[in-house]
Amino acid sequence: MATVEQKGMYKVFPRSGKKVSFTHYCPGCGHGIINKLIAEACAEMGLQDRTIFVDPVGCGVFTYYYWDAAHISAAHGRASAAATGACRARPDAVTIAYQGDGDLGAIGFNNAFQAASRGEKFGCIFVNNSLYGMTGGQMAPTTLDGEKTTTTPFGRDPALTGWPLHVCEVFNQLKAPVYIARVSVADTRRIMQAKQAIRKVFEIQRDGKGYAILEILSPCPTNFKMSVEKAADFCANEMEKEFPLGVFRDESKDAGRPESRPVPTAASCAELFAEKTVIPAAEDDPSFGEKRFKFAGYGGQGVLSLGLTVAEAARLERRHTLWFPSYGPEQRGGSANCSVVVSGKAIGSPTVEHPDVLVAMNQPAYERFVGDVVKGGTVIVDETVPVNVQPSEGVNLVRWPAIRMAEEFGVPKAANTMMLAALKKFGCTGLKGENLESALVASFKKKPELGEKNRELLRQAESRS
Ligand SMILES: Cc1ncc(C[n+]2csc(CCOP(=O)(O)OP(=O)(O)O)c2C)c(N)n1
Ligand code: SF4
Numbered sequence: 001m002a003t004v005e006q007k008g009m010y011k012v013f014p015r016s017g018k019k020v021s022f023t024h025y026c027p028g029c030g031h032g033i034i035n036k037l038i039a040e041a042c043a044e045m046g047l048q049d050r051t052i053f054v055d056p057v058g059c060g061v062f063t064y065y066y067w068d069a070a071h072i073s074a075a076h077g078r079a080s081a082a083a084t085g086a087c088r089a090r091p092d093a094v095t096i097a098y099q100g101d102g103d104l105g106a107i108g109f110n111n112a113f114q115a116a117s118r119g120e121k122f123g124c125i126f127v128n129n130s131l132y133g134m135t136g137g138q139m140a141p142t143t144l145d146g147e148k149t150t151t152t153p154f155g156r157d158p159a160l161t162g163w164p165l166h167v168c169e170v171f172n173q174l175k176a177p178v179y180i181a182r183v184s185v186a187d188t189r190r191i192m193q194a195k196q197a198i199r200k201v202f203e204i205q206r207d208g209k210g211y212a213i214l215e216i217l218s219p220c221p222t223n224f225k226m227s228v229e230k231a232a233d234f235c236a237n238e239m240e241k242e243f244p245l246g247v248f249r250d251e252s253k254d255a256g257r258p259e260s261r262p263v264p265t266a267a268s269c270a271e272l273f274a275e276k277t278v279i280p281a282a283e284d285d286p287s288f289g290e291k292r293f294k295f296a297g298y299g300g301q302g303v304l305s306l307g308l309t310v311a312e313a314a315r316l317e318r319r320h321t322l323w324f325p326s327y328g329p330e331q332r333g334g335s336a337n338c339s340v341v342v343s344g345k346a347i348g349s350p351t352v353e354h355p356d357v358l359v360a361m362n363q364p365a366y367e368r369f370v371g372d373v374v375k376g377g378t379v380i381v382d383e384t385v386p387v388n389v390q391p392s393e394g395v396n397l398v399r400w401p402a403i404r405m406a407e408e409f410g411v412p413k414a415a416n417t418m419m420l421a422a423l424k425k426f427g428c429t430g431l432k433g434e435n436l437e438s439a440l441v442a443s444f445k446k447k448p449e450l451g452e453k454n455r456e457l458l459r460q461a462e463s464r465s
Contacts, residue, residue, distance in 0.1 A: 050206070105128075143161075178252055184235060193245075289344065342430065
């Protein structure tokens with residue numbers, strides 16, 4: 001129970017319309033002791049004005065009524081994530097996350113673990129009472145082998161529910177943490193040790209050293225269904241057998257968290273981009289209507305790069321353009337398609353539901369998209385595709401031997417270049433032929449000889465009747 005003059009705590013705790021000077025914790029609850037130790041450490045070290053507490057969901061949920069400092073209430077399991085935000089936004093603050101074993105060890109394990117792995121600059125006080133206190137004593141990851149809880153009424157059976165989770169030992173595998181320790185509040189001697197360890201966590205934050213986690217074994221008489229004395233004995237004896245006390249790591253005297261690498265300056269950025277071509281901005285041209293393309297086929301047939309080539313040709317002409325790929329899960333052989341929009345004005349959406357031009361390199365692609373092509377539009381489909389489905393009335397259908405020509409030229413991979421030849425030959429893009437060719441060559445930037453070869457193949461294919 002808090003006394004009126006408790007250091008670091010408010011004098012009264014206005015809660016549910018009442019002003020009381022006692023906390024909501026059950027008699028003999030470790031949270032009450034830990035709350036007092038934390039408040040004392042914060043006040044005695046003169047850190048109240050610098051401290052941001054991140055409160056959990058769990059029995060520790062109301063700490064914002066008690067500790068006289070800044071608070072953020074996090075969603076269940078998210079205190080370490082919220083503390084990450086707080087300490088990054090306020091690097092000079094002393095940020096302390098307060099979490100139960102359900103909160104940190106179960107729902108919030110990954111974000112606590114990742115924050116520790118990143119070495120975020122906050123301290124985590126982790127209260128392990130071996131079960132979910134607030135919700136009525138269910139099993140937590142830290143529940144002991146054989147311990148009875150409301151969800152393990154015959155005692156935890158590791159064959160069914162696994163073994164107790166040792167948070168300090170697991171976190172001790174990480175590189176970044178500066179301090180990892182486990183203490184207890186089961187009796188006076190242990191409470192004095194816990195007080196020192198809590199001060200240590202504050203010191204590390206005060207000095208900006210990095211991530212610290214302090215696990216505190218804590219009795220929950222209510223859910224242990226024990227008297228206050230028996231619950232303290234259970235905490236000191238049974239819990240400590242599973243969770244031995246000790247300091248797992250203390251690097252607080254060392255240099256601490258590495259400094260971030262220097263932020264690039266304007267000069268270093270200029271140097272970085274000096275070699276790069278400056279891309280000219282697109283120009284508005286009301287006379288150029290919007291053209292929408294869909295390129296579709298199997299992954300590996302080059303439909304995505306075909307779309308990209310058309311977009312690049314548009315960019316060379318200073319048209320507004322967007323390329324929007326859609327991949328199947330497989331790297332090769334799965335379906336792939338992309339949408340390209342070319343316009344004389346700013347483009348609203350990169351997606352194309354009703355293309356003016358469809359290039360389909362296989363049957364599934366053809367059948368999936370042919371019905372979407374607008375009246376007056378064009379479908380270019382590889383001649384190997386059986387045309388079981390007819391395009392809508394007013395849609396121009398071109399069956400083009402892209403795959404066969406590429407094979408005849410001895411470059412089967414160039415079937416997409418053959419399709420580009422069709423687009424150029426039939427004037428489907430509204431773009432200049434020379435720009436389509438330049439974009440094609442540019443797409444082989446890393447292998448210039450292939451660029452020229454493809455230009456030659458494109459011209460040959462285009463000249464075929
Ligand atoms: C997203 C979400 N899931 C579940 C809950 C229900 N819930 C509230 S507290 C809690 C567990 C509390 O246990 P612990 O973190 O060990 O803290 P203690 O109460 O024992 O101090 C759970 C599961 C919740 N509030 N929000
Ligand atoms: S239920 Fe347990 S953890 Fe929660 S306040 Fe009561 S004794 Fe403390």
